[in-house]
Amino acid sequence: MVEINLSINTDLARNILTGFIRSEIMRIGMSRAVIGLSGGIDSALSCALAVEALGAENVLAVRMPYKASSQDSLDHAQLLIDQLGVPSKTIEITDMVEPLFELDPEISKLRKGNIMARERMIVIYDQSEVFKGLVVGTSNKTEILLGYSTLFGDSANAINPIGDLYKTQVRQLSRAMNIPAPIVDKPPSADLWEDQTDEKELGFTYEDVDKLLYLLIDERYSPQELIEAGFDEKFVEAVTTRIRRNQFKRMLPPIAKLSNRTVGYDFLYLRDWGT
Amino acid sequence: MKLNLALAQIATKLGDVEANLAKHLDYIGQAKAQNADLLVFPELSLTGYVLQDLVASVAHHPTEDDRIFKHLFKASRDLDLVVGFVDEDTRHRFYIASAYLSGGKLIHVHHKVYLPTYGLFDEGRFFAWGDEVRAFDTRFGRMGMLICEDFWHASPPYLLWLDGADIMLFSSASPGRGLNDTEKLESARWVERVNKAYASMFTSFVAHSNRVGYEDGLHFWGGATVFDPNGKELAHGPYNEEALAFAELDLNQLRRTRSRLPLLRDERTSLVQNELNRILSRG
Numbered sequence: 001m002v003e004i005n006l007s008i009n010t011d012l013a014r015n016i017l018t019g020f021i022r023s024e025i026m027r028i029g030m031s032r033a034v035i036g037l038s039g040g041i042d043s044a045l046s047c048a049l050a051v052e053a054l055g056a057e058n059v060l061a062v063r064m065p066y067k068a069s070s071q072d073s074l075d076h077a078q079l080l081i082d083q084l085g086v087p088s089k090t091i092e093i094t095d096m097v098e099p100l101f102e103l104d105p106e107i108s109k110l111r112k113g114n115i116m117a118r119e120r121m122i123v124i125y126d127q128s129e130v131f132k133g134l135v136v137g138t139s140n141k142t143e144i145l146l147g148y149s150t151l152f153g154d155s156a157n158a159i160n161p162i163g164d165l166y167k168t169q170v171r172q173l174s175r176a177m178n179i180p181a182p183i184v185d186k187p188p189s190a191d192l193w194e195d196q197t198d199e200k201e202l203g204f205t206y207e208d209v210d211k212l213l214y215l216l217i218d219e220r221y222s223p224q225e226l227i228e229a230g231f232d233e234k235f236v237e238a239v240t241t242r243i244r245r246n247q248f249k250r251m252l253p254p255i256a257k258l259s260n261r262t263v264g265y266d267f268l269y270l271r272d273w274g275t
Numbered sequence: 276m277k278l279n280l281a282l283a284q285i286a287t288k289l290g291d292v293e294a295n296l297a298k299h300l301d302y303i304g305q306a307k308a309q310n311a312d313l314l315v316f317p318e319l320s321l322t323g324y325v326l327q328d329l330v331a332s333v334a335h336h337p338t339e340d341d342r343i344f345k346h347l348f349k350a351s352r353d354l355d356l357v358v359g360f361v362d363e364d365t366r367h368r369f370y371i372a373s374a375y376l377s378g379g380k381l382i383h384v385h386h387k388v389y390l391p392t393y394g395l396f397d398e399g400r401f402f403a404w405g406d407e408v409r410a411f412d413t414r415f416g417r418m419g420m421l422i423c424e425d426f427w428h429a430s431p432p433y434l435l436w437l438d439g440a441d442i443m444l445f446s447s448a449s450p451g452r453g454l455n456d457t458e459k460l461e462s463a464r465w466v467e468r469v470n471k472a473y474a475s476m477f478t479s480f481v482a483h484s485n486r487v488g489y490e491d492g493l494h495f496w497g498g499a500t501v502f503d504p505n506g507k508e509l510a511h512g513p514y515n516e517e518a519l520a521f522a523e524l525d526l527n528q529l530r531r532t533r534s535r536l537p538l539l540r541d542e543r544t545s546l547v548q549n550e551l552n553r554i555l556s557r558g
Contacts (some may be wrong), residue, residue, distance in 0.1 A: 007456040015515055016451065016494050023489040247327075268327035270491045272289050 002221070002229050004211045006168050010176035012042045013169075016050070017161045024159045025134050027275040032058040032133030036124045036154075037080060037088075038191065039063075039073030041174050041183050042162060043138040044080050049138050049161050051084045060131040064120045066097065072182075073191050076222040079180045089127065093119045113192035117153025128268070134158040140229035142167040142206060145213055145238070147246020150196065154190075155249060166213065167206040204235060212239055276545050277392075278415045278442075278524040281311035281492050282499035284512050286359025289323035292333050294363040296321060296343050299358065303350045305519055312415065313355040317446045318387075318422050319371060320359040324448035325490045330401050332474065333465035334363035339372045344374075351376035357420060357484075361402075361448055362386065368403035373420045373446055375411065383411035388431060389424040394494070395450060398424075410438035416526060423447040426469065436477040437544060443473065451496040463496050464513065475506030478532045479538060480524055487517055504532035 025033060033050040037043050050059045063077045081088045097119050101107050128135050132263075137157030139149055140219075141164050149155040162170060167188070167208045174184050188198040188206065199205050201245060215221040216239070221229075255264050283302040288294040299316060318324070321343065322333040326439045337360070348359055355377040362372035362384060371387035390398035408431045410419045419442075420433030426432055426445050435443055440455025452459025466483065474481040480503060487497040489522040499512035501522035512520035533539060 005456065008454050009456055009458065012458075012460070013454060016454075019515060020489055020492070020494060024491075026487075266328075269329065270289060270325050270327065271328065272490050274290050275288060 002215060002226075004214060006166060006210060006214055008165075008169050009171060010173050013165070013173055014049070014177065017049050020161065021136065021161050024272070025155050026053065027272065030132065030134055032060070032131055033136045034060045034062060034124060034128045034131050034133040035136045035138065036120055037061045037077040038061050038138075038140060038220055039076035039183065040188060040191075041170055041179065042140055044076075044179045044183050044223065045174045045177065046136050046138045046162055046172075047086065048084060048179060048204065051086060052104065052177075056085045057087065058133070059084075060127060060133055061086045062124055062127050064093050064123050065090070066092070066116055067094040069191055070194075072186070076180070076183045076186070077108040080188055083178075083180060091123050091127075093123065109193045114150045114153060116192055117150035121153050121156045129157075130183045136161065137163065139163055140165055140167050142210055142213060144250060145217065146202065146209070146242045147249045148202065149249060150251050166210040168210045204205040204240070208235070209239060212236065216240065216243075233254060276416070276526040278526060279310055279312045280482055280501060280522050280524055280537065281306040281314045281483040282501070282510070282512060282520045282522075283314055283316050283320070284481060284485055284487050284497040284518050284520065285317065285320060286495075287320060287486060288331040289490055290326065290333055290537075291323075292321050292335070292343055295323070296346060296374055300346060300350060301395050303356065307353050309519070309521065310331045311354050311358070315357040315444050315482060315484040315492060316359055317447060317484045318359045318448040319361065320446075321487065322359075322361055323490060324486070324495070325493065325544055326399075328359070330361055330369050332359040334369055336355050337376070337384060339379075348379050349385075350380075352379045354416075357390055357444055357446065359422070359448075361472070364489065369388070369396065369401070370405055371422055372405075373422055373444075375413065375418070375420060375444075377413060381418065383409070383497065383528070384412060385409075385420040385422065385426055387422040389428055389510055391424045391427075395452070408434045408438070410435050410440035417443060418442040420444045420446070423449060425468040426529065428540070432473045432477065435558060436539070437477060437542070440479065442480040442524070442525075443477075443482070445483040447483065449485050450493040460496060463498055467498070468502055470500055471502050471508070472501035473508050474504060478504040480504060480529075482522070487515055496508070497500055504528050
């Protein structure tokens, strides 16, 4: 088997990522951040990084439970809020999403999950205006590559400090930053329906898929090379298909080109233009 | 003879030349107060790095009547300067450039000869390729300047060496990449390794000035270094923060090292030329 070492220098990562949050928020004349805390590890890590970058008083943690959300999610988010000493709000989304669910008795749990994710986006962007803070993202590299997110829902944010860390690296950095153990150790879940876990839904573990993704993406091995090296063929195929099919979630919608200069093709500026 | 060298690892404002000029003048003041003879700024220090469609609007030509450069020409009466900028030639080609200013005059301009256009880099799309690698004389001896990808290739430092440069001034806007469980990013380790190797192989002084700060998700790691003709590290700036790094270069070290290790004397340039001719004429 090919040698795989996903461990990172957490001090260096912490330094670069807190600098990133500080730079990208301060350079546009702002000083605050807003983060939706799910009770899971990704949002906990983003929140801890934002606190280290900006100071606890400048980070608003928002819990957005649905009536069926697990009590653990709320409790774990509270654990982090207490530990970091950040201001927080709890805004329940049940009354906002239920009327939409009721319009269609046939509504699937996938549709409900997407609606909840997008409702949370609406709430967090509204709080962004109230608190005058940028929305800090909480998607990791594994879920971005697998497309395991709701477009314009949990994937919506202003800046994302953890999007180049695989889930296993998120765990390593979270331990280094003293994220409470119940958050780090529990099975990851979007908590959109009862007993949902990421690994059950995806059909493989993060530990396995991170190794595969690392070799495919970072080390540029071909799928064939990895099958020859001992990875299960069906697993490799399922993952490479997911990566390809979800490319649309990783980019802005394409604009049909008509003129000589078109946004997205030949109107090229960084977001940090002029700052 | 001694040379007090200072390296300014600054963060820049993307596309805001006036703001970056103000920072240059501030760092020049600090370096002067600490008796620096020469201050080297990083690649594209007057403009920022990922310029894309900003290129034309930030271009300047290093003349005494240019509204940006006139301040730098004036400042160069106190200490020599290397600044990074976008140079526009008379036919409106844009180059990634470094200018060496001294005594209120332009001594040399280098246009970047290797424009990385792969991976996260897209320089070849926006800039013209320089086509000269030349050493030049200064009041401290003969020097050469290269910009980032130029020294990822072995030939430009080699040419400078043969053209008489005893002090190589490298400047970069190097995006940090390759985080693993070791002490440094892979990009930092690679650059430091080759800088040390060039100093050792060419028995010359090699200084590297790299910027810091962020542009969107890219982070620039700083870590300015100076190596002497023995490959010994004389200075190392901090990573990821703005700083002025200082090194006192004892230029007599060139003589001592080359007396012990006559690599320059023994370099078989005709052999290189013959073999290059053969290789390039093949097929």
